Amino acid sequence: MNSRANFPQNFPDLNGIESFDQNRFPTKRNRRSKSRQLFCPAHPEQQITGNGRKYFLHLLRPEELRARGMSDKKARLVIQAHPVLVLSNEWLEELFCPQCGTTHWCHVVRHDRVEHSVRWAPRELWQQVAHVDPLVPNPSVSQFTRRAARRADGRRSDGKRFYEPQ
Secondary structure, eight states: OOGGGGSOTTSOOGGGOOOOOTTTSOOGGGOSOOOOBEEOSSSTTSEEEEEEEEEEEEEOSHHHHHTTTOOHHHHHHHHHHOSSEEEEEEEEEEEEETTTTEEEEEEEEESSSSBEEEEEOOGGGGGGSTTOOTTSOOTTSOHHHHHHHHHTTOBOTTSSBSSOOO
């Protein structure tokens, strides 16, 4: 039996339409926003998460721009126009890897909205971040608070933790 026999003759044939654009009418599955995917440098299959706090890199010299692939002349022009250039696609972020079980400071470079490259942050990159040094404690935090915060991670003299869940 012909499937067209039940339709009126003036009914349009939808099988022959080539101009139907799937991207203009996304399905429910495709509507969700795609978040960034960061993977641990030590365990490439493990996805890592951050707390959202980012420290953007500040460039002050043309040599730093040349190291990122810009020509010498253009780098000098950009630094003359903007004495401090803040990179919006590179930052330092503290990320947690469940497989390592620790947090690490990482240098994150954004290639597009979803794709990022992650590597451990070398010490010299902290010189390009304004007003932050991870080795110097925050001066507004008291000695008592700093000691109390470290005590939760500490261990007793017998090797057990101070606060262990039963």
